Amino acid sequence: MSIKILTDSASDLPLEFFHKQNVTCIPLRVHLNDKEYLDLETIQPKEVYEAIRNGAMPKTSQASPTALYEAFEEVAKSGDSCIYIAFSSELSGTYQTAMLMREDLLAEYPDFQFSIIDTKCASLGQGLVVHYATQLLNKSLSFEDTCQQIKKYASTMQHIFTVDDLDFLAQGGRVSKASAFVGGLLNIKPLLHVEDGKLIPIEKIRGRKKVLKRMLELMEERGSNFKDQTIAISHGDDEETALQLKDMIQEKFGCTSFIINQIGAAVGSHAGPGTIALFFLEDVIA
Known part of the structure; x- marks a missing residue:
């Protein structure tokens, strides 16, 4: 019996990561021009960014209960254990829905070893937790110890990011409207971080x-x-600036391991074009 890792598309990892590491990615939903799409499946990030630039205001919703249940049940039927590494419960209802699906599933599969971890992280902050979780699977840890290590990664994950316009986050309820100061005309860029799962x-x-x-x-x-950890940078259709930030980090700290990827359609619908986000651990976890 092995441990199967699942996550959702808010993790903003490259598609090839999921295939290579055998991680199941459950899509969040994007609503654009009166149509519903599945993040990374039926809509791609660039489509969302272009729509925003053309005046559209996409909305998002959590992963569907059916998609969550079916993904969990597939693991239960296989006889493996399951760890679902979820998007921050402060930013999406996906975690709460997953917990309800877990309760239903355990009623049918009472011996299923299954944990859901609320990362309180977003974008590649969540993605880095998934990245480190896959490395733990090679260490022959118990299920409980694996879960505890993943929780440590999540609790020490740092998020530092800037957006071109905080109004996108305010309209989606991700920051308070009082916090959404306007600075575009003055070329003022807000810096934010994540505190207990909330964008501040x-x-x-x-x-x-x-x-x-x-x-x-x-x-x-x-x-x-x-130098002893993987640094992650995600961007809202601005790879040039993401690579510039990577070069600065490399020069200053000597880092060699990076994950750089475009912010997905779900998170990007709220962050908007031009977002640059940086993620790292407070310290290396042995």
Whole structure:
């Protein structure tokens, strides 16, 4: 019996990661122009960013109960154990729905070893937790110890990111409207982080170059041993800036392991084009 890792599309990992690591990705839903799509399956991030640039306001909804139940049941039938690494419960109802599906499933499969972990993370912060979880599977840990290690990764994951327009997050309820200050005309860029699973604005900085420099300063303040961990950068259709940030991190900290990917359709519907997000652990977990 082995452990099967599942997550959802809010993890923003590259599709090839899921195939290579045998991780099941359950799609969140995107609603655009009166149609419903499945993130990474029937709609791609670039379509969402182009729609936003053309004035559309996509909305999102949690993964469907049916999709969650079917994914969980497939593992139950296989005889394997299951760990579902979920999008922050403060940003989506997916975790709560998954817990309800787990209750239903255990009524039918009472011996099924199954844990759902609320990462309190988003985008590649969640994705990095999944990345480290797959590495744990090679260490012959018990199911309980594997779950505990994954929770440690989630609890020490740092998120530092900037968006071009906080109004996208405010309209989707991801930050309070009071926090959604407007700075576009003055080239003011907000810096945010994640605190207990919630998106919290922390600073306003004038100019993209200064924002990237400040992200590195915060990285140095909040983390350590960067050369011994994987650094993740996700972007809202702005690979050039993501690679620029990677080069700055490489030069300053000597990091060699990176995951860089475009923010998916679900998270991107709220973050908007131009978002740059940086993720790392506070320290390496042995």
